[in-house]
Amino acid sequence: MTGPRIALMGFMLETNGFAPVATEEEFREKLWMEGEELLADIRGEGSRDPGGLCGFAASMDGAGPWTPVPLVITSASASGPADQDFFERYVARIRRELEAAMPLDGVYIEAHGAASATGDFDPDGTLFAAVREVVGPDVKVIATLDLHANVGPRMVEATDMLIAFLTNPHVDMYERGVEAAAAMRELLAGTRTKKAFVKLPILPPSVSLLTARGPYADAIRRGQESVGGPIMNVSICGNFSLADSPKNGISVTVTARGDQQAADRVARELAAGIWADRERFQANLTPIAEAVAMMKAACADPSLPALLFADVADNPGGGARGNTTDLLAAFLEAGIGNVAFAIHYDRPLAAEAHRLGKGARFTAHLNSEESDPGSKPLEVQAQVMALSDGTFVGRRGMMAGRTVSYGPTARLRLAGRIDIVVVSVRQQCADPMTFEHLGIDLKTVRGIAVKSRGHFRAGFDDLFPDARTIEIDGPGLVTPMLARVPFRNVPRPLWPLDPDMTWEVPEKVAV
Ligand SMILES: [Zn+2]
Structure with missing residues (x-):
């Protein structure tokens, strides 16, 4: 191959500052691909890449010759802070591989942008700066970011362009990769970028950041109306509030073609x-007692629609444990039936179900080895209804066409009435296949409960549109009720924690 030599790499972590450390083992288990394996994966079907690299490579492939130089991508999805030693080894490896790959024309980084490490509040900035230091000022460096990125000035400085998702639920990762490739071609043809960056002292509850409607949808729309002419890209990142980072706050990053003003x-x-x-930017959650009353009413009257309960505070997609039992216990207590829960993260319980086999009846001990006090143990009679290796290809929304791996997975029927999907890899439930691959028919249940903050909407909105979706106020490491969260590291003053604060856009916004 001829054409520009572009290094491909990725580091993705959304850090919840209150969750346990993300170890190298967790990164390697969730996503680790390098070299030719990486290139073959992103050019093939059912890629394990979140989408940015797939879109980037497809667009580059379609637009003319280029020479991809695949390095390494890894993701721990959402978890605690990255282990510092691991992160430093990763950066050192990237430095070595970039040095060996020179001369390069460009670098594409698939990032999340809301990582912290145990010794670094800005590992994304550290990584981008390391890349810039190795490749020098003339090589084009473009990174894509999750919409929940906690963007800091180093990230903007070290790159030629940042491109953030526009959708929440996130369904445009591939398109942003395509945009990054088009921008890369334009920059290689001579366009030089000018960048502006504003950090707003707003800490929004996660549930207020949907892009279909509401204040954040309006901001994204206004941003996109500005794109065109000199403006190449507008990225408004909602931030990940539970990061508890000095980089928290909504950010606006604008990239222009040569025109700083x-x-x-x-x-x-x-x-x-x-x-x-x-x-x-507000959260309006439903107390569990009210959710129980709604579900009882739906069970008593078949003419009422089935309901979806989103356990937003225990969303593994934000670093929560994915195994609080408060809603489940309340439904069991109230005698509710014909309801299915996904997921419940409980490795020992999934292993026990696999050991006992399909059809076995036993006393299930939920959270027998979980140490987080918010994840209460629960003992209940159970039957193993179905078993799987937890691997399937998603069919709707964010995971459509992508391989999902929950590890050894079991469908248990609790107290003869409520089914739960017990998984071994801690991930949110965003795709109906999480239920369906174990034989649960979502058209016949009276209700479902999902551990997810908002990405489930793109997967389930055909059966459970917004009017049938209830965000519940349960315990969990990602509660959007921010007044309850013991923040230590966010910048202050910060709205709404400091409701009387004033703020003005700073004089200098050029980066
Ligand atoms: Zn996100």
Whole structure:
């Protein structure tokens, strides 16, 4: 191959500052691909990549010759802070591989952007700066970011362009990779970027960051209306509030074609508009007792629609444990039946079900080895209804066409009435296949409960549109009720923790 030599790499972690450390083992278990294996995966069917690299490679392949230089990608999805030693080894490896790969024309980094490490609040900035240091000022460096990124100035400085997702639930990872490839071609043809960056002191509850409607949807729409002419990209990142990081806060990053003033003007206008709209970033959750009453009513009257309960506070997609039992216990207590729960993260319980085999009846001890006090143990009679290796290809929404791996998985029927999907790899439930691959028919149940904050919506909205979806107020490491969270490291003052604060867009926004 000829054409530009582009290094491909990725580091993805959304750090929950209150969750246990993300170890190298966790990164390697969840996603680790390198070299030719990485290249073959992103060019093949059912890729394990979240989508950015797939879109980037497909677009580059379609637009002319290039020489991909695949390094390594890894993701711990959402977890605690990355282990510092592991992170430093990863950066050192990237440095070595980039040095060996020179001369390069460009680097594409698939990042999440809300990572912390145990000794570094800005590992994304550290990684981007290391890449820049090795490749020098003239090699084009573009990174894609999750919409929940906690963007800091080093990340903007070290790159030519940042491109964040526009959708939540996230369904545009591939498209953003395509955008990154088009931008890479444009930059290689001579365009030089100018960047503006504003960090807003707003800590939004996670449930207020949907892009279909609400204040964040309006901000994203206004940003996209600014794109065109000199403006190449507008990325408004909602932040990941539970990171508990000095980089918390909504951010606006604008990339322009050579025109600093245009970038500055758009960034300032958008930031001022979001600040003026801050009162709309609210969480409205349903108490568990009310959820029980709603579910009892739905069970008693078949003419009422089936319901979906989102356990948003225990979303593994935000680093929570995925095994709080409060809603489940309340449903069992109330005698509710014909309801299915997914997921419950409980490795020993899944292993026991596999050991006992399909059809076995036993006393299930939920959370027998879980140490988080929010994940209460529960003892209940159970039957093993189905077993799987937890691996399937998603069919709707964020995971559509992508391989999902929950590890050894079991469908248990509890107290003869409620089914739960017990998994061995801690991940949220965003795809209906999580239920269906174990024989649960979502058209016949009266209700489901999912451990997910919002990504489930794109997977389940055909059967459970917004009007049938209830966000419950349970315990968990990602509760959007931010007044309850013992933040230590977020910048202060910060709205709404400091409701009387004032703020103005800073004079200097150019980066
Ligand atoms: Zn996200």
